[in-house]
Each structure stands twice: as C-alpha cells, then as structure tokens.
Amino acid sequence: MKLIGPFRQIVTLADLPLRGKINDEQLQIIENGGVLIHNNEIVNAGNFEELKELFLKENYESDIEVIDEDVVLLPAFTDCHTHICFGGNRAHDFAMRNAGKTYLEIAAAGGGIWSSVEHTRKATEEELLEGLLKRINFLLSLGITTIEIKSGYGLNETQELKMLRVIRQAQGLTPATLISTCLAAHMKPKDFVEDSDGSNSYLDYVLEEVLPKVKEENLSSRVDIFIEKSAFQPEESKIFLEKAKILGFDITAHADQFTPGSSRVAVEVGAKSADHLEATVDEDIAFLAASDTVAVALPGASLGLGEPFTPARKLLDAGAILAIASDWNPGSAPMGNLITQASILATYEKLSTAEVLAGITFRAAHALGLEDRGKIISGKKADFVAYKTDNYQNVLYMQGSISPCFVYINGKKY
Numbered sequence: 001m002k003l004i005g006p007f008r009q010i011v012t013l014a015d016l017p018l019r020g021k022i023n024d025e026q027l028q029i030i031e032n033g034g035v036l037i038h039n040n041e042i043v044n045a046g047n048f049e050e051l052k053e054l055f056l057k058e059n060y061e062s063d064i065e066v067i068d069e070d071v072v073l074l075p076a077f078t079d080c081h082t083h084i085c086f087g088g089n090r091a092h093d094f095a096m097r098n099a100g101k102t103y104l105e106i107a108a109a110g111g112g113i114w115s116s117v118e119h120t121r122k123a124t125e126e127e128l129l130e131g132l133l134k135r136i137n138f139l140l141s142l143g144i145t146t147i148e149i150k151s152g153y154g155l156n157e158t159q160e161l162k163m164l165r166v167i168r169q170a171q172g173l174t175p176a177t178l179i180s181t182c183l184a185a186h187m188k189p190k191d192f193v194e195d196s197d198g199s200n201s202y203l204d205y206v207l208e209e210v211l212p213k214v215k216e217e218n219l220s221s222r223v224d225i226f227i228e229k230s231a232f233q234p235e236e237s238k239i240f241l242e243k244a245k246i247l248g249f250d251i252t253a254h255a256d257q258f259t260p261g262s263s264r265v266a267v268e269v270g271a272k273s274a275d276h277l278e279a280t281v282d283e284d285i286a287f288l289a290a291s292d293t294v295a296v297a298l299p300g301a302s303l304g305l306g307e308p309f310t311p312a313r314k315l316l317d318a319g320a321i322l323a324i325a326s327d328w329n330p331g332s333a334p335m336g337n338l339i340t341q342a343s344i345l346a347t348y349e350k351l352s353t354a355e356v357l358a359g360i361t362f363r364a365a366h367a368l369g370l371e372d373r374g375k376i377i378s379g380k381k382a383d384f385v386a387y388k389t390d391n392y393q394n395v396l397y398m399q400g401s402i403s404p405c406f407v408y409i410n411g412k413k414y
Contacts, residue, residue, distance in 0.1 A: 003052060010045055090115055146383070152183030160184045167219075182223050273293060
C-alpha cells in the first residue's frame with residue numbers, strides 16, 4: 001500500500017459519461033488531494049489528510065510519497081491513433097505542400113506514403129526500434145502512457161511482420177502500454193501485381209497471407225484500413241473488415257478524411273472506431289452518434305495538411321463518443337504533441353476542458369477496448385500525469401507549452 005500527496009488539485013474525471021457533451025461543472029476536483037495505491041491500482045482518491053490518518057493506522061509513514069509543492073494531478077493520457085514506427089523523413093513533402101503542390105504532384109515527385117514505405121522497408125529492425133523508442137519516450141514525457149501504434153509502411157508480408165515485431169520488441173523496453181494495429185491495408189503498394197481478371201487483389205493477399213501470420217505470432221489483435229478514393233473504396237473495405245472480423249480481429253478504419261461516407265462503413269461493420277472524420281457530413285454524424293463506434297478526431301492531420309478539423313462539437317452534441325488522438329506520422333501529422341493539438345481543436349470547435357480531457361483519457365482508452373484506465377477512481381490503473389501548477393485549467397490554456405513534472409505508471413514515478 002502506498003499514499004501519494006498532497007496535490008493542490010486532483011482531477012478525477014469520476015462519473016463523467018462515455019458519450020456526448022460534458023460541462024466543466026461536471027468535473028470532480030479534489031483540493032489538497034491524495035491517492036491510495038495497491039498492486040498497481042487505485043484504491044481511493046480523496047482528501048489527503050483524511051487518507052493519511054486512516055493509512056497510518058495500518059501502514060508506515062515511509063510508505064507515503066510526499067508532494068511538497070503546488071502540483072495538479074490528472075489521469076495519464078492515451079493516444080489511440082499513431083503511426084510512429086517508420087523509417088525516413090518527409091519534411092520535403094511538407095515544404096512542397098505548403099508551396100501549393102497537390103497530393104498527386106507530391107507523390108509523383110517521390111513523396112507521399114510510398115516514400116515512407118520505401119524508407120521503412122530499407123530500415124533494419126534495429127533502426128526502426130531505435131526511432132520508435134525515441135518517439136515513445138517523447139510521448140511518455142507528455143504524460144501519454146498508453147499508445148496505439150500502426151504498421152502500414154511495409155505493405156507486404158515480410159515488411160508488415162517486421163514492423164509489428166519491432167512494436168512487440170519495444171513493449172519489452174518501455175513501461176508504456178503499446179497497442180499494435182495491423183494497417184497492411186494502408187494503400188495498394190506499387191509493386192503488387194494483380195491478376196489481369198482482377199482476382200488476387202491486394203486486400204485478398206492481406207487476408208490470406210498477412211493476417212494469418214499476424215494471428216499466428218500474436219503480433220496484433222487489431223486491423224485497420226484506409227477508406228478513401230486514393231486508397232481503398234467503401235464496398236471492398238467493408239468486405240475486408242467483415243472478413244478480418246471473422247478471423248478474430250477487432251477492427252477500425254481511417255474514414256471520411258477527404259470525402260464523406262466511409263464512416264458509415266465503420267459503423268455498419270461494428271468497428272471499434274472511425275478515425276479522421278474531417279469530411280463527415282451531418283447525416284453521418286447522426287449515424288455515428290447512434291452507434292457504439294468511437295469517433296476519433298485527429299487534429300494533427302488537419303494542422304499538417306491545412307484541412308478542416310473533425311466536427312467535434314457537432315459529434316458531441318449529437319451524443320457520439322469522441323476521442324482525440326495525434327495521428328503522429330512522418331507525412332501528414334509530424335508534430336506528435338497531443339496536448340497542443342487537442343488544445344487547438346478545443347479552440348476551433350469550442351470544446352470544454354472536460355470534453356478534451358475525456359477525449360484523451362477514458363474515451364480514448366475505450367476506443368482501444370481498455371476500460372481499466374483514464375479516471376482516478378477505485379479499481380483503475382494507477383497511471384497519472386502531474387503538472388507543477390496551481391490550476392488544472394493551465395494545462396490546456398498553455399497549449400502544451402508546460403510539460404509534466406512527473407508521470408506515474410502503475411503508481412511508480414518516471
């Protein structure tokens with residue numbers, strides 16, 4: 001048993017709903033708070049002096065971790081959509097895009113997703129692992145202790161499995177929780193040859209050759225697909241996701257990034273989440289809100305591409321489950337700072353502090369099927385992030401310019 005405190009404020013997120021809008025008045029703020037921990041879990045959160053009095057009846061004072069400065073405590077964050085296992089760099093893409101070049105012009109000049117595929121294929125497992133761990137450590141420094149990581153820059157059996165094995169290796173080298181997702185259906189690779197009659201499609205190859213190996217090696221329990229005109233079309237994507245589900249995978253989808261309609265596919269097949277949604281129209285907002293599919297906003301992609309933001313306000317008002325993730329990738333979302341991105345999204349979409357915090361904690365964890373984290377309440381995983389400030393509102397107010405003073409994973413300070 002361990003007691004940590006006193007904290008100037010503990011923002012517990014207790015009793016906040018999974019779906020729909022939240023007012024800041026609904027936030028539970030414990031002043032002069034403490035957290036009691038046992039076996040990596042939260043036992044209780046409450047007034048520090050009251051917890052201390054009860055604690056010392058059965059435990060030693062040496063088991064109290066004293067916080068002797070103004071510190072605010074929040075649940076640790078979850079980034080439920082990243083592409084941080086990759087080789088190479090696409091700064092040239094960014095410069096070309098800002099200079100007015102189109103997606104097709106950038107691709108023709110050797111950029112785009114295929115550029116990352118070529119660099120990732122050339123990279124050794126050791127090189128990929130080194131880069132991945134650096135990015136994981138950066139996210140940890142931001143208080144993000146649960147990180148989803150996609151493959152998708154291999155686009156053949158050998159290279160996709162290489163990426164997923166690297167993610168598994170990284171899990172053994174970090175205290176963060178890593179959730180791998182197989183995104184072999186990121187785009188049709190340039191070097192894949194279909195039969196002249198249209199049979200033996202790339203998606204069939206993924207289903208028949210790649211996913212069975214992923215399952216055999218237990219490399220991932222999740223499958224994703226990019227549904228877009230430049231990638232895979234809605235009808236073939238729906239068939240692919242249904243078949244992946246039959247194989248025993250949880251499914252998710254890149255949907256409505258540039259054109260509307262594909263979020264309906266995600267809902268119809270029972271996907272855990274539909275991610276992007278920058279082009280989602282009102283009728284599809286209602287469709288999402290009536291489902292259990294999490295709507296994942298990716299403001300980093302909007303900032304990187306100069307595209308509209310996900311209609312987060314409308315989604316919340318309609319009753320959807322809204323999560324917010326970074327989409328950290330080498331092309332369209334190179335920043336990686338989830339807190340900055342979420343703060344900016346809040347400004348443009350008029351999200352309350354409570355809605356943003358829910359979107360990067362328990363709602364984001366729900367998108368990954370993780371119900372054991374994201375709130376500072378009894379029974380949840382003891383993952384926290386602490387800031388040296390006297391007011392929790394400063395975290396979003398400063399838009400990521402203040403960093404955590406420490407991060408806890410399973411009650412241990414890192």
